[in-house]
Amino acid sequence: MPQAAATPQLLRRVNAQAVLRVVRELEVAATGTELMARTGLTRASVIAVCEDLIHRGWIRELDTSGSPGTLRKGRPARRFELNAEAGYVLGVDIGAATTTAAVADLRGKVIARSSEAFRAVDLPAAERIAVVDRACRRALAAAGTDPARVLAAGAGVAAPVDRDGNVLVTQHFWSLFDVGLRSAFKELHGWTVLLENDANLAALGERWRGSGAGVDDLVVLLAGERLGAGVIESGRLLHGRSGAAGEMGYLERVEGVGSSDGIASLARQWSAAGNARRAGGAASARRVFEDAAAGDAAALQILERISERMARVIASIASLINPEQVVIGGAVAESAGVLLPRINTLLPRFTATPPRVTVSPLGDSIVTVGAIRHALDYVEHNALELELPGRA
Structure with a gap:
């Protein structure tokens, strides 16, 4: 070409x-x-x-x-x-249950954030857009600014998104995020919205300000409820033809894995199964990790099972993509550090090319951090075409 x-x-x-x-x-x-x-x-x-x-x-x-x-x-x-206050960008994380909006200046410093809950997973498009808009407006108000000063908004959704910002709708869950957010926000506020898969944004955020800073061959696993991967190869974010690079459905066919359930989901499931035999209730993922830290034998056994399963997942990624580093990210990352020694011990059993494995320091803000980075890239690339607020 x-x-x-x-x-x-x-x-x-x-x-x-x-x-x-x-x-x-x-x-x-x-x-x-x-x-x-x-x-x-x-x-x-x-x-x-x-x-x-x-x-x-x-x-x-x-x-x-x-x-x-x-x-x-x-x-x-x-x-x-x-002039870091010449305008602002938004980083938005749109999940199935909640959405979070963060306002950042042009240096990427987060000024304010706001979260809103969706009343249900399966919502009409107009209602989902209204909830996201409310989170954005409240974050802007908390930052002491207004929608007119937003130069771009990065937004992550829990579905594949192609290079043109179109959501892949071949699964019902993914279709829930195909709500016309870009056109709606352009009409409401005049914003340019850069729609992207949430794990892809997590990879951008981790490479910018996380444990993978500067790493050119990097995979970030969002590992809470369901596993999803953002892949950076030779410094480039991979999308695939329809945006589905990094989707983890293939894990259903991986020996010793069987699904794309994440760490929090597995901890609850296996805790519930064990407690059912003892006529108890299901424990939260946090409680399982706390019990394990206190020496509880059942909780320690759950963490051992999770460690082996994650080692198999990471090994499959290493065999396919051969990254330098794999980062476990999302809200579960704060607890997942205790899994690392066992994961690293097991990895050589499952792959000849084990990567360095870390947990992200960005916690549940990892997607908004990546969305901010994505928006700043757009602003810098288009600086000569963008008109700053108040300088018409």
Whole structure:
């Protein structure tokens, strides 16, 4: 496939994206020399880009004149920093039972978040959209801003989503998320909504701010109720033809696994089975982990079973994809760390290419973190076409 010609417009966009990425990542203001070193651009190009971005409101130049009477040798270096409050992005996690919206500035700092519950799993599209919208508006209000200042929204759903943002509807559960969110939010607020699979966003978030930071061959397993994987290969997020890369239905056919049930679900199921024999009730996943920490024999046996099952799951992923690292993520990650020693011991029995296995430090915010990263990527890529609020 022939490459697009390097037109002046394309070069301006690429250069602006490079400069914006650097000033966002730096905690302090950057000099022109630092920007040259980090972007590979010439001084003339750096200064031209910075002047353009200042005019558009994306960055600002700091005053380097010093206090009156200060003696300076030579010309002070110009220093530039991101105008992080020039606009905001939203990161939205849309599950079956709840939705969470997080508001972040242009540096990716989360300012506020809000969660809302759905009254049922199978809802009319308009009602599901209304609940998501309420979570977004409440998060924006808590952040002290309004919908007009949102530059983009990343949104994760528990269903495959193709590269064009279309939900795969070949299963009933997946179809519950095909509600027309992108068009609805465009009409309601004028927002660009970047729809993506939740595990894919988890992978983006983990590679950005989690234990997999900077890893180019990474798999993130959302492992709470059901297993789903986000796959990054050679630094690229994998989708597959219809967005179903990372779907775990094949586990029904894997020996010693048998389903895509996640850690929390298995802990409850096996606790309930054991307690039924003792005329007791089912324990929550958290309670199972707490009982195991206290030395309860039945709970320890459940964790042993979960560890072996997860080792088989991770081994199947390692055999297919050969990642450097597999991360167990989601709300269950806080407890899953106790499984790691046994998983790592078992892995060489099931695969010749065992990856490094970690748990995510991002907890149940992993999808919103990835959604924010996804939205920031869009904003940086389109900075020269986006109009910042108040600068029309």
